[in-house]
Amino acid sequence: MKRIASFATLVLTAALSTVSTAAEYPTRNITSVVVWGAGGGTDTANRIVAAEMSKFLPTRINVINKPGGVAGSLGMSYGYSQKSDGYTMVGISESNVTSAVQAGWDKKFSVWYPFIIGGSPDLVSVTANSPYKTLKDLVEAAKKSPNSIKAAASGSGSIHHLNLLALENGSGADFNFIPYKGSAPGQNAAMTGEVTVVVTSLAEQQQLLKAGKLRPLAMLVKGSTTVDGVGEIPSAFDSYSGLTKYLPISQAIGMAIRSDAPDEAKAALTEAFNKALATDKVKKWAADSYYQLSGKTGAEASAQFASLESLFSWTLHELGATKVNPADLGIAKP
Amino acid sequence: MTMDFFSNLGIFFQTILQLIDNPMTILLLLGASFLGIIFGALPGLTATLGVALLTTLTYSMDLETALIALISMYVGAVYGGSYPSILINIPGTAAAAATALDGYPMAQRGEGGRALGLTTTASFIGTVVGMLALIAFAPLIADAALQFTSYEFFLLAFFGIIISGTLTSSDLVYKGWIAGLIGLALSCIGRDQLQFYPRFTFDLSQLDGGIEVVPVLIGAFAVPQIIRSMRDRLTLGKPQPIKRILPEFKTIRKNFKHIIRSSMIGVGIGAVPGVGEDIAGWVSYGTTKNSHPKPENFGKGEPAGIIASETANNSCIGGALIPLVTLGIPGSPPAVMLLGALMLHGLNPGPMVVINRPTFLYELCAIMVLASLAMWLNGMFLAKHVIKVLRVPATVFLPIVTVLSVIGSYALGLNIFNLYLMIPVGIAAYLLGEMDYPISPLVIGVILGPMADENLRRALMVGEGDLTGFFERPVSLLLIAAIVLTICSQIPAWKRLSSRLIARFLKRSEGEQK
Numbered sequence: 001m002k003r004i005a006s007f008a009t010l011v012l013t014a015a016l017s018t019v020s021t022a023a024e025y026p027t028r029n030i031t032s033v034v035v036w037g038a039g040g041g042t043d044t045a046n047r048i049v050a051a052e053m054s055k056f057l058p059t060r061i062n063v064i065n066k067p068g069g070v071a072g073s074l075g076m077s078y079g080y081s082q083k084s085d086g087y088t089m090v091g092i093s094e095s096n097v098t099s100a101v102q103a104g105w106d107k108k109f110s111v112w113y114p115f116i117i118g119g120s121p122d123l124v125s126v127t128a129n130s131p132y133k134t135l136k137d138l139v140e141a142a143k144k145s146p147n148s149i150k151a152a153a154s155g156s157g158s159i160h161h162l163n164l165l166a167l168e169n170g171s172g173a174d175f176n177f178i179p180y181k182g183s184a185p186g187q188n189a190a191m192t193g194e195v196t197v198v199v200t201s202l203a204e205q206q207q208l209l210k211a212g213k214l215r216p217l218a219m220l221v222k223g224s225t226t227v228d229g230v231g232e233i234p235s236a237f238d239s240y241s242g243l244t245k246y247l248p249i250s251q252a253i254g255m256a257i258r259s260d261a262p263d264e265a266k267a268a269l270t271e272a273f274n275k276a277l278a279t280d281k282v283k284k285w286a287a288d289s290y291y292q293l294s295g296k297t298g299a300e301a302s303a304q305f306a307s308l309e310s311l312f313s314w315t316l317h318e319l320g321a322t323k324v325n326p327a328d329l330g331i332a333k334p
Numbered sequence: 335m336t337m338d339f340f341s342n343l344g345i346f347f348q349t350i351l352q353l354i355d356n357p358m359t360i361l362l363l364l365g366a367s368f369l370g371i372i373f374g375a376l377p378g379l380t381a382t383l384g385v386a387l388l389t390t391l392t393y394s395m396d397l398e399t400a401l402i403a404l405i406s407m408y409v410g411a412v413y414g415g416s417y418p419s420i421l422i423n424i425p426g427t428a429a430a431a432a433t434a435l436d437g438y439p440m441a442q443r444g445e446g447g448r449a450l451g452l453t454t455t456a457s458f459i460g461t462v463v464g465m466l467a468l469i470a471f472a473p474l475i476a477d478a479a480l481q482f483t484s485y486e487f488f489l490l491a492f493f494g495i496i497i498s499g500t501l502t503s504s505d506l507v508y509k510g511w512i513a514g515l516i517g518l519a520l521s522c523i524g525r526d527q528l529q530f531y532p533r534f535t536f537d538l539s540q541l542d543g544g545i546e547v548v549p550v551l552i553g554a555f556a557v558p559q560i561i562r563s564m565r566d567r568l569t570l571g572k573p574q575p576i577k578r579i580l581p582e583f584k585t586i587r588k589n590f591k592h593i594i595r596s597s598m599i600g601v602g603i604g605a606v607p608g609v610g611e612d613i614a615g616w617v618s619y620g621t622t623k624n625s626h627p628k629p630e631n632f633g634k635g636e637p638a639g640i641i642a643s644e645t646a647n648n649s650c651i652g653g654a655l656i657p658l659v660t661l662g663i664p665g666s667p668p669a670v671m672l673l674g675a676l677m678l679h680g681l682n683p684g685p686m687v688v689i690n691r692p693t694f695l696y697e698l699c700a701i702m703v704l705a706s707l708a709m710w711l712n713g714m715f716l717a718k719h720v721i722k723v724l725r726v727p728a729t730v731f732l733p734i735v736t737v738l739s740v741i742g743s744y745a746l747g748l749n750i751f752n753l754y755l756m757i758p759v760g761i762a763a764y765l766l767g768e769m770d771y772p773i774s775p776l777v778i779g780v781i782l783g784p785m786a787d788e789n790l791r792r793a794l795m796v797g798e799g800d801l802t803g804f805f806e807r808p809v810s811l812l813l814i815a816a817i818v819l820t821i822c823s824q825i826p827a828w829k830r831l832s833s834r835l836i837a838r839f840l841k842r843s844e845g846e847q848k
Contacts, residue, residue, distance in 0.1 A: 037680070070543075103539065150796060156530065178795055179528050181788065188686045194483040194796055208689075321530040323539075 025086060025265045030061045032255060034091030035075025037067040041203070045117050045253045046091035048285050052276035057268070063091065072096045073104025080111060084258040086265025094119070094159055094252040097309035101316055101331070103323040108330060109309045112256035113266060114301040115273045118286065118294040119251025120203035121221040122163040123233060125214040127193050135218040135239050138197065139173040146174035151197035152186035155179055157316040160186075162249050163220050164199045165315070167236065170243035190214055201251060202227070203290040221248040221292070249311065252294070252304060259302075270297045310334045345693050346469075349700035359402060366403040367708040368716065370410020372723050375426045376731060377418055378563035381411035381611070381668045382555050387735070389548065389675040390742025397679040398697065404675055405698075406705040408668050412611050412647055413457040413709050417721055420449045420640075421573040429611030429647040432619035436632060436639030438574075443635055446576035448585075452637055453644045454713035455581050456593065460645035461706035463597035464604065464652020468659070469699050471605075475660040479685040481809040484793040487684075489804075489813035491786035494663035495779050496820050501606060502772035507824045509771045517779020518786065520545060527788045528795070540751040547674045547781055549743040549752040550759050554777050555671070556739040557760020558767050563732055573724050579717050589641050592622050600646035604653020610666025611647040618646030652702065659683050659695055662785070667774045673781060 032050050036042040043065060050061040066075035072092065076099060079090035090112070097109050124135065132138040142149050153160040156179045168174060175197060180186035183200040190198035191213045198205075198214065202225065208214045209230045218236035219225050220243075226232045237243050255273075257265065276282055277295045286293050296304060311334045313326035326333075353359045366388065373384035388407045392400035415430030420437030433453065440449040482490075495518060499510030523534045524544025535541040586593065596618040603614040622642035623632045632639050654665030655672075662684035664670040676683055687694050712720075743756040763773050797803040804810050822828045 156528070178792060180792075181527055184686070184690050188689065189483065191689075192480050192483050319530065321525075323542075 025262070025268045026057060026059045028087065029059045030057075030087050030089060032061050032063045032089040032091055033075050033079045034063060034065045035067060035072030035079070035096060036091070036093065037065060041120075042091055042093045042253050044289075045291070046255055049117050049255070049273070049276050049282060052279050052282055053269075053272040056272040056275045061089070069099075070102045070104030071099035073099045076107075077105050080105075080107065080258060084260045084262075086257050086261040086269065089255050089257050089269075091255050093254075094250075094305075094308050094312070097305060098157070098312050098316060100309075100329050101313045101322040101324050101326050106324075106329075109305050110302065111259055112305070113259040113261060114252075114254050114256040114297075114305050115269065116252050116254040116294040116296040116301045116304060117277070118292050119253050120201035120290050121219055121225065121248070121250065121292055122160060122199055122201050123205065123216055123219045123225075124164075124167060124197060124199050124236065125190065125205060125209065125216045126198075127190050127196050128213055128215050129193075130196050130215070132196075132217065133215075135171075135234075135236055138217060139171045139240070142173035142175055147176050149175050149197060150178050150195040151175035151199065152178050152180050152189050152195040153199040154183045154186050155181055156319050157312070157321050159249065159251060159312075160199045160201070162311060162315055163247070164197075166246035166249055167199065167220065167243070170246045171236075171240045172242075187214065201290075206290050221250065227290075249308070250292075250294070250304075252308060253291075254294075254301070266298075273297060307334070342696055346696040346700050349693075349697050350704065353402070353700065353704055359399075362399065362402055363406050363704055363708040364712060366406035367410040367705060368712050368720070370407040370412075371414035371417075371709070371712055371716075371720050373407070374411035374414025374430070375417040375720060375723060376726070377424050377426050378559065378728060378732070379735065380427050380555075380559065381408055381415070381429070382671055383559055383735070384408075384411045385668045385671040385675070386548075386552050386555050387738050387742055389671060389678065390552070390738075390745055392675065393678070393745060395679075397676075397681055398701075400675060400679055401698065402701050402705070404672055405701050406708055408672065409457075409461055409648065409651060409702070409705040409709050410712065411668070412651060413453065413644070413713065414720070415647075416453040416457070416640075416644055417450070417717070418573075418724055420453070421446060421576070421721060422724065427611070429615050429650075430643070431612065432615040432643035433640055435619065435643075436634070436636045439633070439635035440637070440640070441574035441576070444575075444577075445635070446574045447579045448582060449637075449640055450576060450713070450717050451580045451582040452585060452640050454579070454710055454717070455583065455586050456641045456644040457648040457713070458706050458710040459586070459593055460597055460600060460648030461651060461702065461709070463594075463645075464601055464649035464655075465699050465702040465706070466652070467597075467601040467649070468652040468655050468702075469695065471656050472660050472695050473688070475656070475685075478809060479688055481807070482685040483807070484789040484796060485804055485807055485810045486813060488786055488789035488793055489810060489817065490661055490663065491782040491789065493813055493817050493820070494661075494782050495775060495786070496817055497606070498778045499772070499775040500820055500824065502774050503770075504772065505770050509769075510775050513766065513771045513773065514775035514779045517776040517781075518783045519779075520550070520776075521780050521783020522787060526791075527784060528791055540749075544784070545755055545780070546749075546752055548678065549756040550780050551671055551674050551777055552739050552743050553756035553759030554763040554773050555667075556735065557757070558764035558773070560732055560736050560739070561760075561764050562767075563728055567728075573721055576718070576721070579714060581714065585637050586641070589638050592626075592638050592642055593645050595625070596622060596642045596645040597649040600649030601653035601656075603646075604650035604665050605656045606665065610654060610668065611650045614650040614653075615643040615647040619643045648706075655698065655702075659687060659698065660685060663782070664778065667777075670774060670777050670781065677781075 034043045034046050047063050050063050054060045066078050068074040079088055082088035099105055126132050153164040178195050183204045186198050189195045209216050216233045219233050220236050224232050224234045310332055313331045314333055316322045317326055370384055373379045384407050385404055412429055415427030416433045418424050418426040419430040419434035420441050423434050423438040425431040425434050437449045495514040499514040500507050503510035523541055525532050599618040600614045619642045623629050654669040657663045657665045658669050664673045743752040
């Protein structure tokens with residue numbers, strides 16, 4: 001009976017495929033391989049959006065984790081080794097673009113067709129009892145005595161470090177960058193006063209801001225943001241318009257399929273993705289976790305990842321942290 | 335503060351309720367605790383080894399689940415060591431060595447069941463008291479969290495290595511320090527954390543990311559243990575028969591005074607980095623014997639003797655977790671392993687944990703309570719069956735442990751290079767052990783090395799090359815004083831001087847008493 005049914009489905013789909021291509025995909029469950037660990041930011045975002053997308057698709061999206069390797073290379077290699085039929089997705093974030101220059105794998109990021117969920121915007125904050133009340137105070141002081149104000153921003157070559165570098169380039173300030181192994185130790189150092197300035201994401205800082213342990217100065221994205229119990233945090237662009245040349249460099253958490261996947265798969269997934277991001281559930285999750293939804297797909301999303309890839313790869317290369325020259329991979333300079 | 339206390343108490347009970355609400359958790363608790371008891375009971379397998387091997391099975395679990403498994407294992411293994419002590423006069427773990435002194439005579443008298451009941455309840459009480467100490471003392475230390483900057487973190491890591499070297503050496507203290515420095519040197523392999531400069535990598539890409547802690551831990555703790563057990567061809571005697579196992583609340587109540595004292599000794603010894611359950615058991619046994627009205631009964635089957643060593647070695651667990659949670663320095667060898675496991679799961683214990691994860695301490699304590707309950711239940715109802723494993727010959731369980739060690743190391747990132755790391759480290763650790771070098775400082779060196787290295791260099795970066803920063807901060811000064819004292823106290827001239835001072839002081843206080 002089962003065999004007959006599946007045969008019938010086969011015939012039916014074959015027949016339908018000649019009529020309408022949209023109905024052909026998906027006919028079975030899709031697997032999404034998150035290349036970062038369970039419970040992390042990328043994992044949570046993928047699980048929530050995948051669950052909503054499943055409601056707009058005839059089949060389910062099952063999320064699994066394959067963390068490890070270099071900048072998620074294990075999961076990406078696995079995902080890439082599957083058939084390019086659109087039934088295997090990868091859950092990714094902006095940090096994955098560094099895998100190639102760090103010899104995690106040998107592919108450019110353009111092998112993926114990404115869907116960007118969004119990310120938490122970066123902001124610049126200072127120690128609560130420091131004399132700087134506004135971004136202007138801070139930048140002017142840094143200009144007056146270059147390289148004397150200490151700044152933390154997670155590890156060298158992280159997205160937060162790139163934001164700090166962009167802030168320096170766009171405002172003319174010159175900070176003494178002190179590297180920490182992650183966002184949390186960097187923020188702690190700003191609290192203890194070991195460093196004065198810290199650049200990390202709003203999601204990572206919000207608890208400390210609410211507790212009054214750090215003083216927010218400016219968002220490193222367009223437009224101000226209001227945080228409960230903290231008030232409105234202005235955009236850095238308002239005080240330094242030159243920043244638009246370098247910023248925003250946004251976190252890009254999302255999912256992707258192989259770029260050589262069939263067009264109908266891309267179309268079906270894009271439609272479900274857009275609908276999922278418009279649901280109240282996703283919107284509420286984003287607001288609760290201080291994420292800004294992006295919703296970029298197609299060429300727009302690919303372009304954002306390409307620019308992140310170029311920026312990250314060359315910055316790391318200049319820091320001496322790459323094993324493969326980005327030029328050898330064909331990654332253009334920013 | 336009181337408000338804080340009550341809301342924390344709320345978190346504590348909430349966590350317990352959440353945990354027991356999930357049948358899988360209960361299964362995991364009982365299962366891990368049972369496995370722990372077996373690891374403790376089999377001579378040649380230790381609590382450290384059990385936690386090490388179980389860590390490799392928790393790679394894919396989330397932090398909380400992993401902690402449940404590891405803590406249950408730890409508590410179970412420390413307790414399980416008493417079985418063979420009592421029944422065949424061979425301690426299952428070094429921690430239970432003192433238990434054999436009175437446990438075996440009791441078993442010979444046909445009171446084996448009573449002795450097992452006593453250990454079970456005493457271990458339970460010990461674990462809970464240790465947990466209470468943890469909950470009481472940890473926040474006090476953590477209050478100073480904001481005093482900790484790169485300077486203090488470097489000194490803290492260095493102090494951890496030095497003190498564990500001092501305390502674990504069986505003959506010459508220098509050997510402990512040498513072992514610690516070897517560990518420190520090993521931790522320098524790989525690209526440095528601040529500027530990505532490759533160090534000692536010999537152009538091997540596998541060494542680029544530094545050496546993995548888990549294969550080193552398994553190599554250092556498991557491999558020598560396996561070699562030694564095979565070499566010694568341990569044969570076990572026939573276990574003494576037991577009848578029924580009862581909780582023995584009456585005897586426990588009678589020895590309440592000893593229980594309180596033993597628990598305090600266990601907590602105190604556990605809190606000192608590097609020394610663990612074995613020393614706690616002995617010290618507590620000795621103290622109880624000296625303060626007992628009938629010291630001549632000790633060694634002939636005195637229940638208070640069993641209670642003393644078993645309460646202390648289990649309360650030592652909570653003690654060992656105090657510096658682990660608050661300072662990131664493990665208090666005992668199994669806690670070293672636990673620290674490795676926590677880091678593997680993305681949690682870096684230390685002064686900042688109260689800020690980064692304020693509920694962690696209470697979750698940990700909730701897990702400890704449940705783990706000790708699981709241990710007690712296992713002990714009461716399954717002990718009779720567990721002791722059957724004592725009949726399993728070493729030729730059967732050692733190969734299993736060997737295979738588990740190999741798989742465990744490999745499973746971390748499915749990387750065959752981990753095995754190339756584990757085996758040489760294991761052989762080196764065995765040889766060092768044969769020369770009476772302690773192994774714990776080496777492992778602590780590997781674990782705390784990156785913390786020392788990274789923070790020293792960052793401190794110099796922040797101070798722009800100026801060292802005065804070390805002497806301008808109170809906690810930093812305190813740590814420097816502690817390090818200097820630790821080193822000086824091992825210099826013979828200093829020792830003579832201080833013993834003379836202590837003698838004079840004692841004489842005077844005796845005079846005052848009269």
